[in-house]
Amino acid sequence: MIEMMLMGFLMDGEKTGYEIKKYMENSTHYFFNTGFSSIYPKLKKLEKEERVRVSQVIKNGKLNKLYTLTDEGKKAFLEWLEIKPEIGRIRDEALLKVFFFDHLEDDKIVPQLKGYVGDLSQHVQNLLSIKERLSTREVEVEPWKMMTLEFGIRYYNFLEQIFNEMLLKNSPDQD
Template identity: 35%
Template sequence: MIEQIVLGFLMLRSMTLYDIKKGMEKSTEHFSSASFGSLHPTVQRLEKQNLIESQEETVGGRNRKRYTLTDAGKQHFLNWLGQDIELEKVKDNSLLKLFFLGHLPADQAKTLIERYCKHLEQQIALLGLLHDQTEKIQVPESLQRIKDHQVATLEFGKAYYQFAREWYMKKFLENS
């Protein structure tokens, strides 16, 4: 998935590895994250496959590489994007904890669920703030559909966390 994230960001403009990582922190990292340690070999692989190319530049006395999507890279990304959206298993490690939480004393389990619900509240607030900030960004008409789809991921994340919080509250906290 990291390869598709890199290619997707480069569909917008050429970027440095730092630009890609910062872009991810404000968007895709809420549902798919990658470290600098995994991004670096990814761009190297993409460059060897001639899907991206790099250009050395010096800014403020520091050398860095700026990556640009090749025509083959654009086609590769669009081919991937045009495939059916696959149904995936829910990958939420909180469910693994929940599955085994019955092994703990009830009061300890309740405390952990209460703390988890507070973390969910914080994430809901963060995504709400990002959503509001993103909605205010003006983009050219040609990029509006791209922005709309990106904003939709924030809305999905917020709704997902709201559902999880409400479900945990109702299932484990309201009746105890």
């Protein structure tokens, strides 16, 4: 999956590994992310598979590797894109903890829920500021990218709503 994500970023044009990571931090980071320790080995693998071509350029006095998607890479990416995705499983530490809250003292549950709701609220604000930045750009952002951003906003708003409901049900004044 990481290889496909990297090739997807390269569909928009050549980039360094650093540029890919920065692009990721402002886009897919909210639903699919990886670090430099995975990016560079995967780019090397893609180069061996002749799906990516590497050239070296000097930027700001520093030698950088520039990655470009080959025709074979574009073909492989588009073939992958045409395959119906599987339903992803939720992997959320907060839900895992809530599942086991029966083993936690009641007075420790509310602070955890409040903290998590605060984090969710901040996450929504971050996504909304990205949306605002994108909407003020002169160049129109591709509609599918905007739809994934809107999904993220709605998803984290939904989580915030659900965890607020949990908080209300577990507040001491609800007894």
